[in-house]
Amino acid sequence: MQFNSLSFMIFFPVVLAVYFVIPRKLREIWLLLASYYFYMNWNPRYAVLIGASTLITYISGILMEKCRGLQSKSRKKGILVLCLVSNLGILALFKYGNFALETADRILEMLGISGGGRRLDLLLPVGISFYTFQALGYIIDVYRSDVKAERNLVRYALFVSFFPQLVAGPIERSGNLLAQIRKVPEMELWNGKRITSGAILMVWGFFMKMVIADRAAILVNTVFDNFRVYGSTELCLAAVCFAIQIYCDFGSYSAIAIGAARIMGFQLMENFNTPYFAVSIRDFWARWHISLSTWFRDYLYIPLGGNRKGRGRERLNKMAVFLVSGLWHGASWNFVLWGGIHGMYQVAADVLAPWKEALCRKMKIRQNCFSWTFLKMAVTFVLVDFAWIFFRANSVMDALRILKRILLRPTPWLLFNGGIYELGLDRGEFGILMIALLCLLLGDLIRYMKKVTIDGFLMEQNLWFEWLAVILLVTAIFVFGEYGPAVDAQQFIYFQF
Amino acid sequence: MKKSVVRILCFIFLLSGVLWCANRVLAFKHGDGIYSMAKFYQQKENTVDVLVMGSSRAFENVNTGLLWEEYGIAAYDLCGSLQPVWNTYYYLKEALKTQKPKLIVLETYMFSEGDEYADDSRIIKNTFGMKWSRDKIEAIKTSAPRERWKEFLFGYVWYHSRYAELSREDFFRDKGDVYYKDWKGFGCNMDTRVFDRPDTTVTDGRWNVLDKTRDYFQRFMELAEENDIPVLMFVAPYAGITEHEKEVFNTVSDMAAEYGVDFINYNLMYDQLGMDFSQDAADVFHLNYRGNQKLTRALGDYIVSHYSVPDRRGDEDYASWEGNARYISAQIGNQLLKETAELSRMTEQLKNPDYLLVVTVDGTCTTADENLEDLWTALGISQEIGSGIWCIDNSKGPLYISGEGISSQYIRMDYHDISMERTWEADSGSWQNTVSVDRREYRKTDNGVNVLVYSKVTQEVADVFGIRTEEDYALVR
Structure with a gap:
């Protein structure tokens, strides 16, 4: 759903109207639902990737926070590396897979070898670079102990998928956006x-x-x-x-x-x-x-x-x-x-x-x-x-x-x-x-x-x-x-x- | 918080007002569909006695002015360009919300439609004029493929970029033109194209009309029946009729018979109509002002002899039909003037009290020229002044006479500015008479007489011609 579309002109006021009147406890869930609806409007299959990225970083964050002591430091690093590799791996596969194959083909062609011209049949998910970087920023922050790992999955999922900035930024920091999401139930919405x-x-x-x-x-x-x-x-x-x-x-x-x-x-x-x-x-x-x-x-x-x-x-x-x-x-x-x-x-x-x-x-x-x-x-x-x-x-x-x-x-x-x-x-x-x-x-x-x-x-x-x-x-x-x-x-x- | 709410509401009110104005200005105002519906809404309730429906073959051929003048019939051409039957059905639904016609005259050319959906332009013309209602939404859903409904629901997205083509008609009521003041949907075509008489061989063949057309025709007839309104179906004569279309009209005849309504195929009645395709056609599909009068008379005769439609002439509630008829009559009068090639015939036409004439006598020509004596007399121009400019309102007398010296005059007629100026040109050593309307200069000859005819009824320059003295008084346009 693009901002300059009729769908958004209907979507946003509806989301807003409900958000302003529902009980405070439901606000996070409502925004999460709205965010996923917003994103899935392009292609419902995209939700799998963003969901995977969310789960990986969410679990990694909690696991890292559990690591205490000297021995745990290397385990913490291991979790971070694993998390980075898996997230960047998804990004690399979906965004750079065909680029890598094309480049390899060209190099082989220059060497006089036929590359076969095979390509991956993958659809580039909208905004994948944005939410991946946002999630990675969070996990690095947790690793550095700059922020506490978020234990509430709804909150964390909302942080990764918050619809206004989901597909083209700004790439938010956990210290800013996640901190605000944690205060959503207390937020005073009516401010002219x-x-x-x-x-x-x-x-x-x-x-x-x-x-x-x-x-x-x-x-x-x-x-x-x-x-x-x-x-x-x-x-x-x-x-x-x-x-x-x-x-x-x-x-x-x-x-x-x-x-x-x-x-x-x-x-x-x-x-x-x-x-x-x-x-x-x-x-x-x-x-x-x-x-x-x-x-x-x-x-x-x-x-x-x-x-x-x-x-x-x-x-x-x-x-x-x-x-x-x-x-x-x-x-x-x-x-x-x-x-x-x-x-x-x-x-x-x-x-x-x-x-x-x-x-x-x-x-x-x-x-x-x-x-x-x-x-x-x-x-x-x-x-x-x-x-x-x-x-x-x-x-x-x-x-x-x-x-x-x-x-x-x-x-x-x-x-x-x-x-x-x-x-x-x-x-x-x-x-x-x-x-x-x-x-x-x-x-x-x-x-x-x-x-x-x-x-x-x-x-x-x-x-x-x-x-x-x-x-x-x-x-x-x-x-x-x-x-x-x-x-x-x-x-x-x-x-x- | 209360203050904030009031403030927001005020702002929304203001913003809506501005956007409403922008919408009004930018909206499409096509006469062949949208505006005919918009104007229909302005008719006094229950005044339309005969509702003429169909495509351009209806609104260019059924002369509402003539039906009024000669039969006192209050008819309205509620049609649309290439209007498919499904749109005609929704137009009827819309019409019956404010009117109770005594008769529906349905033109049936579009029964030959072969496509489920018309092109974008026709979808727009046949739906955008309707006011917001469930019927409008239904009309759009019927007219456009499902995946495109959204596009046609909000007309603004189509016409917001019209800003580059805005004109006077976009800013004033009745499109800023007296033509639309009492308009009843009829568009009088003034063109003439010469055609051979179409092949009148009768065929017995039949053609299956589209299921969608058949379905909406059925709905149309049921709606008319529910409202107890008789229907008269017809197809107008046209030069380009094909064998396939003849077969379609045979099928239409069968369909009319199924419902027990009259169907007249005027393509089988050229002789009865006196139709002459060398002068009565505007193009391959439509009749011109001569042809439409012949067809309308035939229709009018049929209506008064077969249906109970009252003669409304003299009824104050129907003043707008009188105005419409007067306008159309004046329009045709202007056309006849334009087509007149003999000066002797023209002098009579120029005496029309609805005309304002601006005459200049230029070059070596003077009012002493005895060969033009009839013209001077007809125009009421004194032969004492040799040359110059005369502005004569036929119903009031002279408004301005320049005399033979330097002079100028500006006259405002309706929304037009007429400027008349007589100057001395030192370079050529001669007098120069200049007449312009809305800054556009009109001159047909430098040596002779120039006449500009302005119609006070149609509020336009009706004709401009010159008489060249050095060319044996040839008439030039």
Whole structure:
């Protein structure tokens, strides 16, 4: 069930209405049932996998907590390893099984041996990477004794499957979400401000998804899916639009998830914080998909040694984390390369930092002014967008071909003769996209400068302004949103991960 | 908490209001299905005496204006484009909620339908006009395959993206057009296409109509019977009739006989109708304004001689039928004017009191031209002023005469802006008369007379023509 579907428009109010009126003791069970219904709406068989992952980590957690004393330490480690291997094994089989077979076939082909071309007949379960990482985060936390193992299976199952963030994050930590789930029976649900805040976030999310992301997707798909007939202007425009699309697509999911959870009384972690205002790649990753970045930091980068084992090892660790992050995003080499590019950006930034400082000093470049910050933002955006080309292209070779065409097929006149309006979005649609982007820019500027999210900002205003803004947003979604039988409904991009 | 609830309710009320307005503006307003139902709901209760049902062969062929003018019949064409019989059944169910017609006239071309489901556009046109009710839901469930019911239940998802094509009709009552003020569902087709007379060989063959069609026809007849309403079935003449369709109509004739109702196949009666396919057809399927009058007269004669349908002329409750007839008559009058090629005949038509005329005398032509004396007399233009612009309301007299000097005038007619300007063009050393309606300039000749005819009934530019003096007073359009 997608957020931007009629089913969800019926599902969510029904879940909410029942949740608010049933006895407190039943709240957890109700949310668990709703979460499984939500997930099984894609395919009922998915429930087996998430159920298996839940049971394995649940039992492992309890077993680990029972291990006390020195001898038990190795047993505890053994349970952890077993749990990690089984969960990652499921993930590997379902998500990377065919990728591994394909890669093996190619290698064999290069060696002149026929690989047989066999593939696994498996369906990739929606959001498997998200809930697997959430469950693994929990088990590592229990191993480290950062949290207590959850003994109530309903609570724990709800933690793994909580429907607002189940299929595309934010990837929650047990210290945050599980702790809140434990307090569900005591939760005071009727809080006008909290509900309003959640509702505004949801509206903002739908606006980002249906008005911006899905509209930008039309241009992006037109150009990327047929890049061989387009030149530099169209490809660059499509790359910029993809940067917008993926931000609004993924950001919108997080906003709706956080909003929906907030209406129900849960505070999920922030997942996006004005990523395109980042002044460096490092800063970008502190603002983009924060729940995944911090997950990798806490459960992979630091255990690998982080920056504690010398410069060389630190850079190696960074590369490793980003390559894994790339692979997490998709079972394809272009995602790995995308991760690698971001890793290289980070390493290069470290290596070149003293040179950059020296150059600035020599050329007397002022660094505490807007123009310098703006330049850094612009350069960061270009670097990020360059990497997005590898992310969006269907293969590494296609990405390279796109870059080649950008360099060798200049078409600047299209900016002036209206040619850009023939890429799937006519003049009117382009105008709507621009106005919607202006709204997004305003929202992000408020977030960036006032350090307050859109819901907080609107609720600080006079009532007429708050209502006007929300009514305009809802009307924009209803009128200009990309939905209906005439529109090929765009899935949230991150569902595939 | 009470304060919060009040606040939320106020907000929901406001938001609903805005979305309701957006829905009204963006909704489909197709005349061939949706709007005919929407307008039907606006009819005074129990005023429709003859309910004409079926496809476009009904609403383009059965002239409700003529039925009123010549027989005093209050008829409404409640039809839809390519409307399958199952939709006609649901339209009847809907109609009977507010009306008690004395007769149902059922056009039967769509008995030849061979598919269980119509295309999306027809499903939309034949269901979206209905108000929310169990019948509407049933109509959608019957019209669309099960897996697509959801799509058609919420019309908004289809038309919300119409924002790029919004026009005046989307923002005003009656689509902002006087045409729809008293409209009774009839669409008078003004096109003419020349066809040979179709083959009139009679066939005895029969064709099994679709089970679904048969089923809903049965329901239709039972519903009519329950409400004690007689049914008259017919098929209109059309140029493109095929052998297969002749067989279908034979079957329809049998089906009508099963229920003991009359069925008239007008495709077997071209001579009785006086149908001339070289001038009476609008296209291969429909009759034009000449053809529909012939068919409607035949139907009207049949109705008054076989059924008890009252003559409502003079009844104040039926003023809208009078308005509808007046409009259609004016529409046909405009068309006749457009088709007139001789100036002598035209001068008579131009005297119509419903016309406002804007005449410019341009170039070397002057009102002293004796060859146009009849025209000046008919228009009431004084020959003392040589050239310029005249704006004459036939029922009131001249509204504006420019004279021979520089002059300009703006007139607002209904929702149209007419601008008239006489200027001196130094470059060419000549006087320039410019007439425009809603910023669109009308001129047919630079040397001669230009006439713009505005109809006060249909509230549109009815005709524009020029008389070229240097081309032997040729009429140009």
